[in-house]
Amino acid sequence: MKAIRVHEFGGPEVLRLEDVPDPRPGAGQVLVRVRAAGVNPVDTYIRGGGHAVRPQLPFTPGLDAAGTVEAVGEGVERVRVGDRVYTAGSLSGAYAELALCDEAQVYALPERISFAEGAGVSTPYATAYRALFQRAHGVAGETVLVHGASGGVGTAAVQIARAAGFTVIGTGGTDEGRRLVAEQGAQYVLDHHAPGYLDELTKLTGGRGPDVILEMLANVNLNKDLGVIAKGGRVVVIGSRGAVEINPRLAMARDATVLGMMLFNASPRELESVHAGLVAGLEAGTLRPVVGRELPIASAARAHEEVLKPGAYGKIVLIP
Numbered sequence: 001m002k003a004i005r006v007h008e009f010g011g012p013e014v015l016r017l018e019d020v021p022d023p024r025p026g027a028g029q030v031l032v033r034v035r036a037a038g039v040n041p042v043d044t045y046i047r048g049g050g051h052a053v054r055p056q057l058p059f060t061p062g063l064d065a066a067g068t069v070e071a072v073g074e075g076v077e078r079v080r081v082g083d084r085v086y087t088a089g090s091l092s093g094a095y096a097e098l099a100l101c102d103e104a105q106v107y108a109l110p111e112r113i114s115f116a117e118g119a120g121v122s123t124p125y126a127t128a129y130r131a132l133f134q135r136a137h138g139v140a141g142e143t144v145l146v147h148g149a150s151g152g153v154g155t156a157a158v159q160i161a162r163a164a165g166f167t168v169i170g171t172g173g174t175d176e177g178r179r180l181v182a183e184q185g186a187q188y189v190l191d192h193h194a195p196g197y198l199d200e201l202t203k204l205t206g207g208r209g210p211d212v213i214l215e216m217l218a219n220v221n222l223n224k225d226l227g228v229i230a231k232g233g234r235v236v237v238i239g240s241r242g243a244v245e246i247n248p249r250l251a252m253a254r255d256a257t258v259l260g261m262m263l264f265n266a267s268p269r270e271l272e273s274v275h276a277g278l279v280a281g282l283e284a285g286t287l288r289p290v291v292g293r294e295l296p297i298a299s300a301a302r303a304h305e306e307v308l309k310p311g312a313y314g315k316i317v318l319i320p
């Protein structure tokens with residue numbers, strides 16, 4: 001099969017399309033014929049070698065794929081050959097024609113969701129879901145600010161929160177991105193580059209501030225978040241690309257909580273719960289990933305450059 005291989009950690013140029021032997025499923029394993037693979041910012045950090053997850057070289061990158069079950073190993077009960085699935089991680093990497101998975105890493109992909117959309121489910125939606133429910137313990141009726149709502153995690157968070165009965169305020173950095181955030185169900189949309197947008201946020205919440213902030217760029221926004229959050233509010237740090245100075249008095253004054261989160265830290269039981277919630281939303285039609293761009297798998301290096309550029313618009317997916 002064809003697969004993207006990384007032989008040394010480095011820039012996007014280390015992503016090379018090669019021929020490798022087809023993997024074969026052992027007991028408890030599932031082989032997925034990949035129809036689309038999702039590109040996440042974390043794939044670029046892992047490729048660069050600076051992430052806590054440091055695979056043994058050489059490796060095939062990618063966590064998220066969607067496709068059909070090609071073969072199953074002994075004892076597999078959850079899926080059958082031919083089933084449509086999305087993957088939440090794999091044993092062999094998602095940027096390939098075939099991905100070998102543990103049975104627990106595959107979930108049913110409802111008919112109404114295309115393979116390209118399915119490739120945008122796992123990391124973004126599981127992250128948004130875990131942040132909102134398992135970390136912030138958000139409940140219906142609260143107001144959530146999705147600070148960075150135009151990308152993969154942000155659009156997922158807007159859909160999840162809206163379907164669960166939150167008032168959703170999302171931010172985007174471009175007109176196109178903000179339109180997308182509104183289309184995904186945010187009742188209010190702000191420009192995170194506009195001067196005074198946080199004053200606008202405070203007005204929109206009647207002076208109270210949001211109960212929950214899902215933060216995609218904490219190194220820029222954390223101190224600002226603590227200045228606008230409601231009393232008893234929770235900020236979940238989902239993304240951060242550097243250090244930031246905060247004034248702890250802002251958190252004191254509001255009994256506010258800052259919560260870190262890393263999807264890789266979720267326990268198997270928590271992940272089962274997350275994906276049960278996601279599959280239900282995909283089936284019901286309240287959740288549908290936004291595919292911004294489809295690129296051939298040979299363009300993985302370009303996809304890794306694009307995914308880190310400003311002006312996010314949903315997901316970038318690779319087609320093998």
Ligand code: NAP
Pocket residue numbers: 040041042123124127147148149150151152153154171172173174177192193216217220221237238239240261262263264307308309310311312313314
């Ligand atoms: P993405 O698709 O590239 O989206 C990035 C988002 O950040 C866009 O909405 C972008 O908006 C927004 N942004 C840019 N400048 C901003 C600012 N000043 N204030 C607020 N938002 C701003 O990336 P993603 O897949 O959604 O991931 C988002 C972040 O979460 C990344 O850093 C990623 O590494 C991280 N992440 C963490 C976990 C975890 O387990 N903790 C899991 C998944 C992702 P515009 O481009 O419209 O300006």
